[in-house]
Amino acid sequence: MSRHFDQAQGLTEEHDPATHEFVFNQTMLRIKDPERALKFYTSVLGMTLIKRLDFDEMKFTLYFLACIPPERLIDWSNDDNQRIVQTFSRPAMLELTHNWGDESDDSVSYHSGNEQPKGFGHIGFAVPHIDDACERFESLGVEFKKKPNDGGMKGIAFIKDPDGYWIEIFTPDRLPDLLGGRL
Template identity: 70%
Template sequence: MSRHFEEAPGLYDAHDEATHAYVFNQTMLRIKDPEATLDFYTRVLGMTLVKKLPFPEMKFTLFFLAALTPEQLKDWSADADTRLVETFSRPAMLELTYNWGSEHDDQVNYHNGNDEPKGFGHIGFAVPNLDEACERFEALGVRFVKRPQDGKMNDIAFIQDPDGYWIEIFEPKRLPAGLSKHLGS
């Protein structure tokens, strides 16, 4: 029996036990203005800053954010060293990298990966109700790339953070019906 749920060229079927404890920990985005970007991710998307690592000699700071409920916050340590280990052990962290002074440099502009040449595309957030989330984003003045009613795929939205990175917003239970009309199988 295959360890994969689907088939695709290039899949490696054997599982190396050496990888059992591997954790996909983070996606890193470079940011220009930490004040604007941290406000966006903590206020608009509800993330929590769990660790801040300034590197004065190299003039940059790393911010690690997690999507945590208030109840989940109780599971995190107040001790800085313990929380550092927790930060690098947890799945699905967002790492924001700020190079000091970039907010004052008009030459600094990060590529979102959706303009040419294409590369990185987006990160994604599951929400319990897509329509309500989009109404909230609209009221907060969030920039939309695509609203649910736009285009052919009506069960997803794309918003942008202050640096122009795309964030897919979707309601998991709406995906099967919404995607079935587009799937070739």
């Protein structure tokens, strides 16, 4: 029996026991203006800042955000060291990196990865109801790259954060119908 749920060239069946407790922890995006980016991610997408780390000598700050339901906030420690352990133990966090001074440097901008040369593409958020979420994003003035009914792939949207990074928005329950012809 395969350890993979699908097939593709390059997969290995061997699962080294040394990797059994590995956790995919974070994706990092560079940001120009932390105030603008944090407002977007905490207000528009509802993320919670769980840890901020300032590196004075190297002049940068890291902001670690996660989607945490309000009732689960009590699970997080007020002890700084314990929260560092919690932060770096959990899956699926967003790390925003701010190099000090970028916010006032007009020559600084970041490549979204969707223009040439292409590379990084997007991060994704599952939402309960894509149409309701997109109506809310629109009312908040969020920039869309693609609305749910645009383009060839209906039912997913892409919004942009303040630095131009693309964020895919989708409703998991709708994906089987959307992707049905590709299964």
